[in-house]
Amino acid sequence: MPYSITVNGAVREVDVDPDTPLLWVIRDNLGLTGTKFGCGVAQCGACTVHVDGQPRRSCALPVSRLGNRQVTTIEGADGPEAKAVQAAWAARDVPQCGYCQSGQVMSAIALLREVKKPDDKAIDLAMNGNICRCATYVRIRAAIHDAAKALEA
Amino acid sequence: MSGSRLALGLAAVAAVTIGAASVRTGAATPEVGLRSVEDFAGIENKRERSLALFAEVGKVIQHPRCLNCHPAGERPSQGDAMTPHNPWVVRGTDGFGAPGMRCATCHSEANFDPARIPGAPKWHLAPIEMAWQGKSLGEICRQIKDHRRNGGMDMARLIHHMGEDELVGWGWHPGAGRTPAPGTQKQFGELFKAWTESGTACPKA
Numbered sequence: 001m002p003y004s005i006t007v008n009g010a011v012r013e014v015d016v017d018p019d020t021p022l023l024w025v026i027r028d029n030l031g032l033t034g035t036k037f038g039c040g041v042a043q044c045g046a047c048t049v050h051v052d053g054q055p056r057r058s059c060a061l062p063v064s065r066l067g068n069r070q071v072t073t074i075e076g077a078d079g080p081e082a083k084a085v086q087a088a089w090a091a092r093d094v095p096q097c098g099y100c101q102s103g104q105v106m107s108a109i110a111l112l113r114e115v116k117k118p119d120d121k122a123i124d125l126a127m128n129g130n131i132c133r134c135a136t137y138v139r140i141r142a143a144i145h146d147a148a149k150a151l152e153a
Numbered sequence: 154m155s156g157s158r159l160a161l162g163l164a165a166v167a168a169v170t171i172g173a174a175s176v177r178t179g180a181a182t183p184e185v186g187l188r189s190v191e192d193f194a195g196i197e198n199k200r201e202r203s204l205a206l207f208a209e210v211g212k213v214i215q216h217p218r219c220l221n222c223h224p225a226g227e228r229p230s231q232g233d234a235m236t237p238h239n240p241w242v243v244r245g246t247d248g249f250g251a252p253g254m255r256c257a258t259c260h261s262e263a264n265f266d267p268a269r270i271p272g273a274p275k276w277h278l279a280p281i282e283m284a285w286q287g288k289s290l291g292e293i294c295r296q297i298k299d300h301r302r303n304g305g306m307d308m309a310r311l312i313h314h315m316g317e318d319e320l321v322g323w324g325w326h327p328g329a330g331r332t333p334a335p336g337t338q339k340q341f342g343e344l345f346k347a348w349t350e351s352g353t354a355c356p357k358a
Contacts, residue, residue: 019265019267021267021268040268041268041269041270042259042268042270043239043240045240048258054255054257054258055253055254055255055258056257056258056259057258057259059268060259060261060265060268060270061261061265062261062265062267065261065262065263107253107254110253111252111253114252114253115252115253118252122251122252122253125241125243125251125252125253125254126251126252126253126254127253127254128240128241128254129240129241129242129254129258129259
């Protein structure tokens with residue numbers, strides 16, 4: 001079935017089954033492979049993208065339910081929060097294997113857009129659905145604090 | 154070769170055992186319907202009839218499909234066994250989750266069975282004052298009648314909530330791997346309405 005979806009500001013045409021998860025469309029049909037497949041059941045957060053600015057597990061969202069909503073993937077992440085997170089991530093050397101980091105970054109950006117100065121609990125609540133097999137959680141939390149400070153300055 | 158067969162055999166036994174355990178521990182049973190309002194018409198004593206109607210209503214109210222989203226703490230439970238929701242999520246200030254980890258981060262407006270994710274419009278938790286987990290049916294009954302602990306609803310709104318609310322209705326269409334609430338939402342709504350018309354008696358316990 002044909003669908004017209006907006007990803008990173010561009011309208012894209014895809015022809016897939018209605019139940020196809022958005023993640024598969026992003027990766028297999030559009031070639032945007034920065035978003036990762038981790039579990040396929042919304043348990044790990046590796047597939048996190050933004051839908052109308054809110055974090056969404058793209059493995060659990062069938063393309064048929066997307067409608068006119070705007071999708072942003074890691075390739076299209078932009079704005080002050082995205083830049084601050086990118087800089088903090090690089091400065092802290094956050095990733096180890098890196099597999100989960102696209103999802104971590106997208107969740108961190110979404111958090112900072114809503115909560116300008118998150119405390120540890122707010123960070124934990126927002127990020128606990130993003131699992132890191134290398135356990136870089138301490139660096140992730142520190143980098144989010146760094147990004148918040150940079151945005152405040 | 155024989156080792157492989159043994160391993161397969163053990164795996165099969167384990168699967169059967171796990172299956173049986175999940176049936177035993179699940180609060181839901183494969184049963185069941187609800188009795189109709191007419192089934193209670195023969196109870197002449199009004200208070201007795203009211204109590205019997207609420208006991209029938211309680212089969213739904215105390216079903217995991219309802220209790221999971223009426224938690225006594227900040228975190229909902231999930232599944233027929235009512236295990237803590239995984240990942241860790243909280244009610245948040247509006248019942249729709251914490252900033253950056255909203256219910257809609259994973260749940261959409263309908264079930265998505267390929268990923269085993271339930272969903273319905275306005276997927277969210279009941280407010281803390283409407284917590285039902287850990288309470289007896291009598292306690293829940295008195296809570297439902299208390300404006301301060303029922304979302305400020307009068308009986309008309311409660312009847313609508315129970316019988317027609319879309320999120321409540323999800324309990325009878327919960328998607329793959331989850332036992333539906335007993336009966337139908339229509340039957341449940343009729344029983345609840347009949348209870349309100351019979352004097353809203355609450356069990357002591």
